[in-house]
Amino acid sequence: MRLRRNSENEEQDRALPHLLISALSQLDGASMILAPGDIPIYQNEAIDQLGILKDNRIESQELLALIRVVRRTESKQEGAIEFARGPIGEGKHELTVNVIPLSQDNLVLVLLSDESEAQRVHEVRRDFVANISHELKTPIGALSLLSEAVLGAKDDPESVKKFATRMQSEAKRLTDLVQEIIQLSRVQDSDPLKIAQEFGVNDLIKEAIDQCRTTADARKISVNFAESIDCEVKGDREQLIMAIHNLVENAINYSPEGTTVSITSKVENSIVNIMITDQGIGIPESDIERIFERFYRVDPARSRQTGGTGLGLSIVKHVINKHGGEITVWSSENVGSTFSIRLPILTNELENGEVT
Numbered sequence: 001m002r003l004r005r006n007s008e009n010e011e012q013d014r015a016l017p018h019l020l021i022s023a024l025s026q027l028d029g030a031s032m033i034l035a036p037g038d039i040p041i042y043q044n045e046a047i048d049q050l051g052i053l054k055d056n057r058i059e060s061q062e063l064l065a066l067i068r069v070v071r072r073t074e075s076k077q078e079g080a081i082e083f084a085r086g087p088i089g090e091g092k093h094e095l096t097v098n099v100i101p102l103s104q105d106n107l108v109l110v111l112l113s114d115e116s117e118a119q120r121v122h123e124v125r126r127d128f129v130a131n132i133s134h135e136l137k138t139p140i141g142a143l144s145l146l147s148e149a150v151l152g153a154k155d156d157p158e159s160v161k162k163f164a165t166r167m168q169s170e171a172k173r174l175t176d177l178v179q180e181i182i183q184l185s186r187v188q189d190s191d192p193l194k195i196a197q198e199f200g201v202n203d204l205i206k207e208a209i210d211q212c213r214t215t216a217d218a219r220k221i222s223v224n225f226a227e228s229i230d231c232e233v234k235g236d237r238e239q240l241i242m243a244i245h246n247l248v249e250n251a252i253n254y255s256p257e258g259t260t261v262s263i264t265s266k267v268e269n270s271i272v273n274i275m276i277t278d279q280g281i282g283i284p285e286s287d288i289e290r291i292f293e294r295f296y297r298v299d300p301a302r303s304r305q306t307g308g309t310g311l312g313l314s315i316v317k318h319v320i321n322k323h324g325g326e327i328t329v330w331s332s333e334n335v336g337s338t339f340s341i342r343l344p345i346l347t348n349e350l351e352n353g354e355v356t
Contacts, residue, residue, distance in 0.1 A: 016042060017104075029113035036106050038067060049194045050093060050112065051324075052083055059083070063097060063110070070099045070108055085193065086324020086344045088271060114191075139174040143167060181311065192236035192322050198346060199237050201272055202230045205263055208244035216252050216261070223248065225263040231272050231345040235323040243319040244274065246312040247339045251278035255336075267345060274341040282333035291329065292317040316341075 016033065021042065024031045030046035038058055040047075047053060058064055062081040070077050077099045085091035098111040146167045153159035209223050216223050233240070251261040259279040266273050283291060292313050316339075320327045324344055331337035 024109075027111070029111060031112070032110050033102070034067065034108045034110065038064065038108075041107075046194075047112075049196070050083065050095075051085070051193070052112070063099075066097060066099050067108055067110070070101050071106070074101050076100045084324070085322070088342055088344065089321055089324060089326035091321035091324055139170045139177065142170045143174070146170065177311075192239055192319075193234070193324065195236070196234040197237065198232045198234050199240065200230050200232055201265060201274065201343075201345075202227050204233075204237070204240050205244055205265070205274065208241050208248055209263065211241070211245050212248045212252060215249060219252060219255075220257045221252050221255055222260045223252070223263070224260060228265045229267065231267050233272065233323070233343045233345055236319075239319045240323065243316045243341065244276075246316050247276045247341070250312060251276055251280065251337070251339075254278065255280035270345055271342050272345050274343075275338055276341075277336065277338040279336045282335055282337055283329070283331040284333060288329060288331065292327070 024042070024044065030044060030050055030052075032040045032043040032047050035041050040053065040056060043053070052059055052063070058067075060081055060083050062079075066077050066079050079097050081095050081097055083093045083095060085093060093114060096113045100109040100111070102109055146163050149163045150160055150167070153163065205225055209225055212223060248261060248263065255261060255278045262277045264275050264277070317327055320341055320343070326342050328340045328342075329337060
């Protein structure tokens, strides 16, 4: 919670009632008080987290329209607005708005709440449970059949060994699936911009690569990262590392042995573009639009071999959208793929840098 004044406000020596400020500080959600000219003289931390102000000015034209109606009619207005989480990407805040005129000095109180998020999460969970129930049946059914086979072959050591090995494989598949379900659930339920911290992009990339070293070495794949002029992004460090890690690991798993996976980055117009390029099997054009869907697999047989669950790319898209960015893909069969993560950087960062 903080009080802001510009020089004109200071000259007017406007003092907001302590009782009003105290009441606002106890409310959930975002709140601010606007002076004439729609200059905020009070805002709580939730306003900063939404990013609805830029250079101390309101970014949303929908919100400004509501405020103008309130100033003209001097009556309370309610509404719902959508506000982008960042300058790019599909991520949006869906906000319920209350704009209330205050009698003192033509001030306006704005209350914003993200109540629609709860409804969205409910719908996601409902669909998610339906998908999970189907996906869990396969490894659980396989384990059940294999356990029966082991019992039936108890006097045949070679058969017991074969079935037990398959049981281990199915158990690992089930464990990986449950772990990624937990990860996706956490990503969907959290808002990384509300608890955002600042991180260097190069460090995020290097940490994600380190997590893939064992897999890369086992498949004799080189993972190359040409460090660029570093920049910083804000959000959840573990989520961003997980997103980059998923893309690098996918590139390794779907590439022939002895090939190279390259990671490059460049900064342009306050956006960092992280590109992960492989020399793998590529993605058919007909599948490009669907690869970010939950449990969608381009090649189910290859996914089983590599341990893929069909959730990795869905997790990546949720993480990047939640951070106000976007993810795109270029691919050509038998040539390779390039996944590009674009994220807004902190505004005081260098705006132009490039790695080729």
